[in-house]
Amino acid sequence: xxxxxxLRLPARVRSTPQRRAGLDAIASATGAFTAAEIYDRARATAxxxxxxxxxxxxELLRRAGSVRPLAGEGRPAYVRCxxxxxxxxxxxxxxxxxxTELCAAPPAAELARRYGFAADTHEVDFYGTCRxxx
Amino acid sequence: xxxxxxLRLPARVRSTPQRRAGLDAIASATGAFTAAEIYDRARATAxxxxxxxxxxxxELLRRAGSVRPLAGEGRPAYVRCxxxxxxxxxxxxxxxxxxTELCAAPPAAELARRYGFAADTHEVDFYGTCRxxx
DNA sequence: ATAACTGCAAACGGTTTGCAAGTCT
DNA sequence: AGACTTGCAAACCGTTTGCAGTTAT
Numbered sequence: 001x002x003x004x005x006x007l008r009l010p011a012r013v014r015s016t017p018q019r020r021a022g023l024d025a026i027a028s029a030t031g032a033f034t035a036a037e038i039y040d041r042a043r044a045t046a047x048x049x050x051x052x053x054x055x056x057x058x059e060l061l062r063r064a065g066s067v068r069p070l071a072g073e074g075r076p077a078y079v080r081c082x083x084x085x086x087x088x089x090x091x092x093x094x095x096x097x098x099x100t101e102l103c104a105a106p107p108a109a110e111l112a113r114r115y116g117f118a119a120d121t122h123e124v125d126f127y128g129t130c131r132x133x134x
Numbered sequence: 135x136x137x138x139x140x141l142r143l144p145a146r147v148r149s150t151p152q153r154r155a156g157l158d159a160i161a162s163a164t165g166a167f168t169a170a171e172i173y174d175r176a177r178a179t180a181x182x183x184x185x186x187x188x189x190x191x192x193e194l195l196r197r198a199g200s201v202r203p204l205a206g207e208g209r210p211a212y213v214r215c216x217x218x219x220x221x222x223x224x225x226x227x228x229x230x231x232x233x234t235e236l237c238a239a240p241p242a243a244e245l246a247r248r249y250g251f252a253a254d255t256h257e258v259d260f261y262g263t264c265r266x267x268x
Numbered sequence: 269a270t271a272a273c274t275g276c277a278a279a280c281g282g283t284t285t286g287c288a289a290g291t292c293t
Numbered sequence: 294a295g296a297c298t299t300g301c302a303a304a305c306c307g308t309t310t311g312c313a314g315t316t317a318t
Contacts, residue, residue, distance in 0.1 A: 013297085013298090014291085014292055014293075014296095014297060014298070015292080016291075016292070016297095016298065016299080018298080018299070018300095019298090034282085035282075035283080036281095036282085048299090048300070049299090049300085050299065050300040050301065051283090051300090051301095052283090052284075052285085052299080052300070052301080052302095053298080053299060053300075055282090055283065055284075056284095056298085056299090089245065089249055089251045089253070091251075098249055098251065100240075100245070100248070100249065102240040102244065102245070102248075103240075106234075106236040106237070110236060111223065111234070111236070111260065111262075114234070114236070115223055115232055115234060115264075115265065116264065116265030116268065117223045117225075117232065117260070117262055117263070117264055117265065118262045118263045118264075118268060119223070119260045119261070119262035120261055120262040120263070121260075121261045121262070122258060122259060122260045122261065123257065123258065123259050123261075124239075124256060124257065124258045125256065125257050126239075126245065126251070126253045126255075126256045127253070127254055127255045127256065127257075128245075128251055128252045128253035128254040128255070129251070129252040129254070130249075130250065130251055130252075131249065131250030131251065134250065134252060147272080147273090148271095148272060148273065148316085148317050148318075149317080150272090150273065150274080150316075150317070152273080152274070152275095153273090168307085169307075169308080170307085182274090182275070183274090183275085184274065184275040184276065185275095185307095185308090186274080186275070186276080186277095186308090186309075186310085187273085187274060187275075189307090189308065189309075190273085190274090190309095
């Protein structure tokens, strides 16, 4: 559980029952989630919801920075997150995802100096066992 | 081009023409590569090679730590790499991939203290522009 | 001799797309 | 009214799998 993230649709899009249902399902997700899970959950309130619409809603939120695809091990999944720089602690036991502002990235200046590499972004995900699954 | 990595099959597997072809194609890859690219390239030397065999060869090397799936943006791909702890600098312009041993990952102790999280592994990939594409 | 390996083709799972019908503003 | 959104079903893409035949050891 947890104080639910304030999750909103981007400015210029319409508010439809389907989007609200998807949004609510994502807002109440506790950890990593898949599109199918959101689909199942959201259909409780919007029975005729289509899976494609769920994907479209996720994409909407991804562009807004409120959802990220999770790259690592196992099945593809997404995480709800706040915009801005942070990384994820992914529990391989229960799938919960916690955010941390601790950043594993060497400073860009160091990469530039040593490799001539201009880093735009980086992806960092930690995989391990969370407190409750320990 | 570049000094080619010494890329070898794991100990207990058989050396077949198909595997050698796949192995060579991977060994001579300059940056990130897809299974389909390896397939195309390897068929020059092993015309009857099947795509499934390419995947099986990649999996072999992945388990040996010589190849990693690349998570980030864009199409799925793999990178050849040496075993051991390191991260990747992925050029979004040309697709080249460089390894760096630089790692500023927060020490496991810090994650444990702050989040009760026991980190097993982490994935870090940098996306930006390499020296030549600057 | 035999266990490992291969190609093929079909199956798979997640995601995307084209389109006609419906809905928000 | 008009642009945006939706559901549906089919298409897509990368990957995996079952299997009968082949090959390295």
